[in-house]
Amino acid sequence: MPVPTRRQPTLRRLVPLATAGALLALPVLTGCTDNAPAANDGPSADPRALTVSASDTACTISGVGAPSGKLTFSVTNSGSKINEFYLLASDGLRIVGEIENIGPGITRDLVLTAPAGDYFTACKPGMVGDGIRAPFAVAESGQGAEASGNDGELVAVANTNYASYVRDQTDQLLSKTEEFVAAYKAGDDAKAKALYPVARVHWERIEPVAESFGDLDPMTDAREADLESGQKWTGWHRIEKDLWPTRAKGYKALSTSARATYADDLLKNTQTLYDRTRTITFTTDQIANGARGLLDEVATTKVTGEEEYWSRTDLYDFQANVDGARVAYEGLRPILQQRDAALDTQLDTRFTTLQGLLDQQKSGDGFKLYDDVSKSDVKALSDAVNALAEPLSKLTAAVS
Template sequence: MNLSTRSRLSSAVLAAGLMCTATACTTNNPGGVTGGGTQAAGGSGALTVSSTDTECKVSAATAPSGNIVFSVTNDGSKVTEFYLLADDGLRIVGEVENIGPGLKRDLVVKAAPGKYFTACKPGMIGDGIRAPFTVTDSGADLAATGADKELVDTANQQYASYVKDQTEQLSAKTAQFVAAYRAGDDAKARSLYAVARTHWERIEPVAESFGDLDPKMDLREADLEPGQKWTGWHVMEKDLWPPKTGYQALTTAQRAAMADQLTADTKTLYDRTRSMTFTVDQIGNGAKSLLDEVATGKVTGEEEAWSHTDLWDFQANVDGARVAWEGLRPILKKKDAALDASIALKFSALQKLLDQHKQGDGFVTYDKLTKAQVKDLSDAVNALSEPLSKLAGAVTL
């Protein structure tokens, strides 16, 4: 969704001009940055952000190109998020989400010279509190060299191939789902719903990077704003698993319209991902974003409110995060073997818990889980989230 809806946006989006694939680049000095200036102190790429319920105070309005670290502290009373947006205000260069009151999170990005926006979103709703931000030309060479360049290029190429494969499968499975839904074959459509969505959820950071597409395709009813048109997966989900009372089923014509819209939007997503490229910081941030998706939507059971197929989505998000991490492992093992080992251990523990809820080719519905089982999953997600949050910084700085 875009910044006018609940944040499910991701840091793996590909902002124009951020095509550097460096891990061995010159790192901007992270030394002392203080608030109130227009330039990061001493030309530093380290900035502080204070997010309150009404303000988004960034310590500087500019930083030199290269690695930039935003240390975001939630000084307000609401859960907040922080974004670095491209000059169009839609594309996300990087983001950190689900920052509770009193907590601090770092966003690490590799930024080329250009115009951007910073944005805090207290309460995780609305357009966010935005301000212009400029990245000046530091003169630093942002390209990796030698063996590091080979590792970086391989990681970027592998992830690009993965995204293309998942969008191809998403297109094929969505076509099958839409055909059954349009034909009124509800039993078949229900059986295909979670399967098709798996391919969306695995690359959710990329899919959601398009601010115009995500609200059309994946908006939840609970996140609708006044006057906003509701389309996409969850409209059809509710129609296939309707409430017992007070629900008016969609007409044949309305079903056809929803099917046409989802088909067209899926085709647009497919087309846009054909030429996408990635940087290691985007891949690393995207892995963490997928775990945030689990924590804020899947563990709570809010994502699939009608079908209760949250565990399919849960597994897909974990799959996508694992693929991103595994692609970066050759770099991570070289830079921080202990962090790599910790991430591996936490992934294994989380997967063991998920495996306990498998049923046939899928999972039990989420409403069948006990409170204790949900808590166990939540704890495992949080345990993995902590080391995974360091991945982008480890492979970028």
């Protein structure tokens, strides 16, 4: 059975996630129109509210800059391909915020808080290639990067707690990866198979954080269908195929020395992720955008069964993404309850509904293989994810 075609991994998710970031520099996409402000757009009543027209060949923004503070990029896909929009830091590496899976004719908002500084905007038509970038300047305005007033302390607590959560998850990821690597190198496939989904849970819970380090993500978590021409395949899914080669017709198992090479590389990259998250900090918009990003991950790779193509352990990842999104949301709940109690109630209800459906797929201490999930249950899970994604997309604007 052929591996399903997937989107390229370049410029994947950009924001940290929840309670339960830097990308590769991207050259301008060859042949695409420069990203420039729309010539006919007049000044906006709110200089922090910008419009983006993302076509198949251009990324047209209503301004080349904005005052610091809470920014809203209203991105309309005016082309025929699915598109994505990013705000990158001045080094062109770190993803500050992103919105992906914008279908033709669809408008979606990216809401984030940006301090004064130099940035880049980027559109990615077709969700492949390097993207269309242009400089974007944020000027000092005196507006704080976080909420002030009665909920200022709540904001500080949410940001601090989420950073602690990320450090805890990377602690556990490193420990479990060490165990997994040792078993795999020793040829203890039964133990390695048992550890594989358990270790990956800790990656999946903080996936937007991990993916924001763009140099690590392709090396650690790329699927075979994600690979670009000439890219070497390494990481979790390369080892996954070696442990579960049943669907790979004519597959030749890796040698002992090759196993050691791939295993050591995975552990080295996991250690790097651990090191980079020791002093990482977050803002409320990053946490909220990360929660939304996790639900996007569920919708695009977990519900479809594409994430764990070889092992069929997708439901472990599904649960971990939901865990991470819920942790992010719950960390922000004290702020949300003050600002939008109705949205808080809606989110709580829909998280509970989705978790109930996931609980029905449990088997012992883990989950069923994805091949054993009925089509009707897959549809129910997909519907629940979509029902949650809609109000979750409003969280950033509510708490930022």
